[in-house]
Amino acid sequence: MILLDVQMPELDGFETASLIKQRERTKHIPIIFVTAISKDEQQVFRGYSAGAVDYVFKPFNPDVLRSKVSVFIELHEKSEELQRQAELLKEQELAELRRESEERYRFLAESQPDQIWTATPNGELDYVNQRAVDYFETSFTEMVEAGWTNVVHPEDLPRRLERWQRSLDTGQPYENELRLRRADGSYRWHLTRALPMRDRRGSVVKWFGSNTDIDDRKRAEEAQRFLVEAGATLGGSLDYRSTLASVAKMAVPRIADWSRVDMLEQGRLRTLAVQHVDPAKIEFALELARRYPEDPDARRGPPNVLRTGESELVPEITEDRLAELAVDDFHLGLVRELGFQSYMCVPLVARGRVIGVISFVSAESGRRYGPDDLALAEELARRAATAVENAQLYREVEERAQAARVLETVGDGVFLVDGEGIVRLWNRAAEALTGLRRDDVVGRSAEDVLPVWDHLAVRVPVAGAPGPASAETLPLELAGRERWLSISGVGFDEGTVYAFRDITEERALERIRQDLVATVSHELRTPLAAIYGSALTLARDDLELEDALHDKLMEVIVEESSRLADIVNDLLVASQLDAGRLEVHIERCDARALTEAVIAAARTHLPEGVTVELDVGTNDLPPVAADEGQLRQVLGNLIDNAVKYSPDGGDVRIRLERSDEYVRFRVSDEGLGIPPAEHGRIFEKFYRLDPHMARGIGGTGLGLYISRELVRRVKGRIWVEPNDGQGSVFYVEIPAAAESEAGRKLRIEAGAGS
Ligand code: ADP
Numbered sequence: 001m002i003l004l005d006v007q008m009p010e011l012d013g014f015e016t017a018s019l020i021k022q023r024e025r026t027k028h029i030p031i032i033f034v035t036a037i038s039k040d041e042q043q044v045f046r047g048y049s050a051g052a053v054d055y056v057f058k059p060f061n062p063d064v065l066r067s068k069v070s071v072f073i074e075l076h077e078k079s080e081e082l083q084r085q086a087e088l089l090k091e092q093e094l095a096e097l098r099r100e101s102e103e104r105y106r107f108l109a110e111s112q113p114d115q116i117w118t119a120t121p122n123g124e125l126d127y128v129n130q131r132a133v134d135y136f137e138t139s140f141t142e143m144v145e146a147g148w149t150n151v152v153h154p155e156d157l158p159r160r161l162e163r164w165q166r167s168l169d170t171g172q173p174y175e176n177e178l179r180l181r182r183a184d185g186s187y188r189w190h191l192t193r194a195l196p197m198r199d200r201r202g203s204v205v206k207w208f209g210s211n212t213d214i215d216d217r218k219r220a221e222e223a224q225r226f227l228v229e230a231g232a233t234l235g236g237s238l239d240y241r242s243t244l245a246s247v248a249k250m251a252v253p254r255i256a257d258w259s260r261v262d263m264l265e266q267g268r269l270r271t272l273a274v275q276h277v278d279p280a281k282i283e284f285a286l287e288l289a290r291r292y293p294e295d296p297d298a299r300r301g302p303p304n305v306l307r308t309g310e311s312e313l314v315p316e317i318t319e320d321r322l323a324e325l326a327v328d329d330f331h332l333g334l335v336r337e338l339g340f341q342s343y344m345c346v347p348l349v350a351r352g353r354v355i356g357v358i359s360f361v362s363a364e365s366g367r368r369y370g371p372d373d374l375a376l377a378e379e380l381a382r383r384a385a386t387a388v389e390n391a392q393l394y395r396e397v398e399e400r401a402q403a404a405r406v407l408e409t410v411g412d413g414v415f416l417v418d419g420e421g422i423v424r425l426w427n428r429a430a431e432a433l434t435g436l437r438r439d440d441v442v443g444r445s446a447e448d449v450l451p452v453w454d455h456l457a458v459r460v461p462v463a464g465a466p467g468p469a470s471a472e473t474l475p476l477e478l479a480g481r482e483r484w485l486s487i488s489g490v491g492f493d494e495g496t497v498y499a500f501r502d503i504t505e506e507r508a509l510e511r512i513r514q515d516l517v518a519t520v521s522h523e524l525r526t527p528l529a530a531i532y533g534s535a536l537t538l539a540r541d542d543l544e545l546e547d548a549l550h551d552k553l554m555e556v557i558v559e560e561s562s563r564l565a566d567i568v569n570d571l572l573v574a575s576q577l578d579a580g581r582l583e584v585h586i587e588r589c590d591a592r593a594l595t596e597a598v599i600a601a602a603r604t605h606l607p608e609g610v611t612v613e614l615d616v617g618t619n620d621l622p623p624v625a626a627d628e629g630q631l632r633q634v635l636g637n638l639i640d641n642a643v644k645y646s647p648d649g650g651d652v653r654i655r656l657e658r659s660d661e662y663v664r665f666r667v668s669d670e671g672l673g674i675p676p677a678e679h680g681r682i683f684e685k686f687y688r689l690d691p692h693m694a695r696g697i698g699g700t701g702l703g704l705y706i707s708r709e710l711v712r713r714v715k716g717r718i719w720v721e722p723n724d725g726q727g728s729v730f731y732v733e734i735p736a737a738a739e740s741e742a743g744r745k746l747r748i749e750a751g752a753g754s
Contacts, residue, residue, distance in 0.1 A: 001069050006035040006047065017050040030072045032056060032065075115211040119194070121204045123168045132211070137183030153179035153187050160192075171196050171204050177218070180211065184316075185341070185366035189218035216372070223376040226254055230380055234387035243391055244348075245273035247358060247384045253277045255376060256360035257367075258285065258338075262294070262302045263348075263356040269294050269302055272356070277364060292330060302357040305345045309354045312345045313374045339363040344374050346381040350389045358384065411501070413485075417446045418495035425497075433485070433502050435478055452476055473503065515691040516701065523567055523698050527560035534560075559605065570702040573633075574685065577709045584713045588623040588737040589631060591656055591663045592616060598635045599654060602643065609649025612639065617657040622736040624663045630710045631734065634718075637703040638667040638730045644697055646671030650727065662716070662733040670727040679720050683708040707732075 002020065006013035013033055020026045033047045036058035047055045054068055106127075109116035115132035119125050125147045133140055136151055152160050156178035167174035174194040179187035194209030233246050244261040251259040252275040259276075262269040271289035276282050294303045305312055314321060317340050322332060334340075341362045348356040358381050362369060407414050413430030417423055426441045436449065446453045452474055471488040484507045487500035534553040537543070545553075576582040595614060602612055624631070635654075642652040650670030657664050674682060674689065681687050686701040711718045716734040723729045 001072055002029055002031045003034050003065075004031050004052075006033055006038045006043070014046050014050045017047075017052060021051040027051075030076070032068065032072075034058060034060065034065075112210070114213070115190075117194075117209045117211075119207040119209065121168075121196075121206065123164060123207070135180070135182055148180075151181045153181065155179075167194065167196075167207075171198075174207075174209070177214065181366075184368065186368045187366070188213055188215035190214060219372055219376075222254070223372070223379075226250070226376070227379060227383065231383055234383055240388040240391040241272060243387045244356070244358075244384060247380065248273040248275040251275065251358075251360055251377075251380070253365065255373065255380075257363045257365050258359075258361035260285070260289065260302075260359045260361075261348075261356060262289075262306075262359070264306065264354070268296065269306060269357065288334070301343075302345055302359055305347050305357045306354055309347050309349065311347065311374060311378055312343075313369055313371070314343050315368050315370060316342055341366055342369045344369050344377050346374070346377045348381050348385045348388065350385045350392070355385070355388065413500045413502075414497065415441075416495055416497050421446050423449065424495065430500075433483075433500070434476070473507075512686045512691070512701075515688070516686045519688065519691060519693070519698070520567070520571075520700055522693070523700055524564065526698060527563045527567075530560040531557050531564075567700055570700055570706060573706050574702050577706065582709075582713075584627045584630065584710075586625050586627055586714055589626050589628045591621055591624050591665070591734070594628065594632055595635060595654060595656060595665065598632055598639060601636065602639045606643060607649075610643050610646055610652060612643070612652045613654070615653055615655045617655060621656055621658060621663055624734040625737040626714045626716070626734050627710070631714075634707045634710050634732060635665060635667075637707050638665075638732070641703060642667050642669035642671065642728075642730070644699070645669065646727065647695060647697065658736075659733060661736055663736055665732040665734070666729060667732075668723050668727065668729040670723065670725070673722060673726060674720060674728050676722065682720065683718070 004013045004017060008016070011019075013035070017031050017033075020029065020031065030053045031051060032054040033052045034056050035043075035047075038044075038047075039057055044055045053072060056065060056068070106129075109127075109129045110131075112129065112131065115135060116129040117125060117132060118127040125144050128140065128143050133143055136143060138146075148160070149157065156176075160176055160178055163176050164174055166172070173196070174192070176192050178190060178192060180190050181187050190211040191214045192209065192211045194207045196204040197206045197208060199205050230247070230250050233250060234243055244263070248259045248261050257277045259274070260271060261273045263272045264270075270293075271286065274282055274285040274289060276285055294301060296303050298304060300312065300314075317335060322335065338361075343359060343361040345357050345359045347354045348358060358377070360369070360373075360377055407425070407427045410427070411429055413433045414425065414427045415423055415430050416425035423441050423444060423446050426436070426438045428438075430436070430441075431438055441449045471486045473484055473486050476483050476485050482504075483502055484504045485500045486503045487498055489496045489498040534556045538545070538550065538553050538557075573582065599612055599614055606612065639652060639654065646652065646669050648671075652667065652669045655664075655666040655668075657666070672695070678689060682689065683704045685705040687705075688699060688701040690697065691701075708718050711732055711734070714734060716732060718730070718732045721729045721731070
């Protein structure tokens with residue numbers, strides 16, 4: 001209350017009042033004018049219009065004034081009270097409104113299929129909806145107090161903390177994908193999001209969040225990705241063991257904590273691969289599988305799947321379930337000890353047959369398998385089986401191709417005649433050996449195309465059971481020449497496989513060998529008989545021998561002994577040559593001196609009518625590089641033959657001439673000669689033109705063979721040509737000794753000697 005005088009110096013009461021009324025802070029303060037002078041109506045009216053609540057004349061009764069003032073104070077207090085009441089009412093209304101809206105959003109939150117939550121600006125959880133409480137099977141309070149940390153998959157936790165903190169710091173919306181552990185221990189993928197609610201000034205007052213279950217989508221995606229990766233791995237492997245081992249590996253930890261592949265081998269399941277999240281347990285698991293193979297009659301697990309070809313899924317291994325499955329005590333203990341939670345077994349089916357079983361077990365991860373997991377496992381098994389099939393097919397094709405390649409490259413002719421008598425296979429060697437082309441033979445009746453088929457079909461023993469069939473030797477007329485084939489056959493489901501080889505050469509050799517035995521024994525017997533006869537005669541007491549006869553007999557003994565020695569020596573040299581044991585000492589030899597010595601030796605026992613002449617074309621014959629003793633043997637051989645095969649006499653001429661880097665020895669005779677067709681063969685071991693000695697000329701058939709081998713060893717050449725008119729000419733070329741090197745060698749040797 002203001003009690004205001006009207007008459008005042010400078011600024012009167014009315015002006016003061018209007019100033020007071022103008023000021024915001026004072027305009028509601030009641031004013032009572034108190035005056036002694038301005039009592040006319042005019043003045044009173046001015047006073048009221050200036051905002052006075054009363055106009056009191058002096059002198060005034062203080063009680064009246066007091067009671068007037070107290071009325072105004074009371075009034076003021078009343079109106080204050082009223083205002084307060086109005087404000088309270090307004091607040092109550094607001095609170096009601098707020099509660100209503102909160103309830104509305106809670107209701108909204110509760111009606112959502114997702115988990116809905118709110119958090120304080122510093123990130124503390126302060127509300128979760130019933131859905132979340134149900135999912136985690138906890139209480140609202142517990143949930144709100146504990147927050148998310150304990151239910152987020154440990155692998156996803158760091159990412160969650162990092163992102164959530166970033167959103168709290170920046171006020172940016174939060175979004176993440178993580179696995180939340182359900183009350184049953186399994187984890188499901190959720191998409192979690194939160195938006196900040198801000199006040200008028202823009203600061204965050206609350207976070208509104210939601211967790212949406214995206215497990216199905218996530219798993220489908222993951223399954224798809226997994227299958228794609230698995231496909232790549234499986235497609236790249238052609239060895240079925242490594243293929244399946246890689247399946248076991250791939251499954252852990254993405255679909256299982258344990259995985260195992262069992263394959264059907266010899267009628268039993270054998271564990272081929274095991275994988276475990278904990279590598280230390282792999283050995284243990286393998287050891288278990290080795291020591292306690294699955295009971296083939298078991299009513300659950302791999303044996304059951306193998307028998308029925310149906311997958312097995314146990315979402316949750318409970319005691320009841322175990323009892324129901326009639327698991328034996330050992331496996332029961334195992335399941336408990338290893339903490340098996342859930343498992344599935346799927347068959348591996350290749351070409352319509354169950355060839356194995358893949359098992360997936362969940363333990364540590366607490367995962368529960370459901371139909372989706374089973375579908376994934378089945379798909380994986382299907383792909384693995386396809387890979388195994390491919391690997392098997394590949395191997396078969398490869399084996400077949402290999403077999404075909406082998407058949408193509410073997411030296412034996414191989415052909416196959418099926419049950420209908422049709423030729424189904426005819427290899428390259430068969431073509432080469434018979435001259436019959438594959439196109440002309442394959443697909444046609446053996447009877448029509450194989451010249452000796454009648455004979456074959458009847459005579460060739462066909463082995464039924466495995467084991468070698470004895471071979472039959474048959475002559476076959478081919479391209480006008482007689483060939484000998486050794487043929488054997490083996491019968492099998494689809495017909496008979498025959499293998500044959502050309503043994504014409506072997507047969508010929510065999511005949512030669514037989515001839516040789518005859519010849520050599522004859523060759524040995526003749527001198528032996530002569531020696532024996534001579535010795536017997538000499539030893540007789542009752543005969544008085546003339547000196548001439550005595551000498552003659554002694555000469556026979558000496559000569560025939562030397563012949564015997566020669567034959568034995570030839571046999572020895574030939575066998576050394578065969579064994580590669582003959583040593584060759586190459587040195588400088590004087591060709592002319594050597595030839596003269598050989599001729600001189602030959603001349604000592606020339607038959608009648610045969611002469612041996614040396615004809616040296618030139619005076620500057622170089623020395624030859626040869627083993628002197630061996631070269632002597634070669635020349636001796638040629639000259640002996642020339643003499644021996646001139647039974648009707650004739651001139652044997654030996655010529656020495658130079659031919660480039662060689663010295664050529666030419667030995668010609670006018671004897672029996674050699675048909676050109678045999679020019680090659682006479683150098684073969686034991687080969688003789690006249691094995692039965694129709695002309696009475698003996699020999700072992702070794703001389704030319706030995707000569708050829710010796711000449712070859714000093715890098716020389718030997719051959720035969722017909723002599724003009726009659727007889728043969730044998731040529732031997734021996735390399736001339738290199739002057740410088742030979743000279744040096746000689747000097748060194750001379751030096752070493754002195
Ligand atoms: P052999 O001990 O039979 O003489 P060789 O190896 O020296 O053995 O000769 C092989 C065959 O070559 C002889 O059996 C003979 O038929 C033939 N032959 C070798 N030299 C002559 C020749 N100068 N004239 C005719 N035939 C020869």
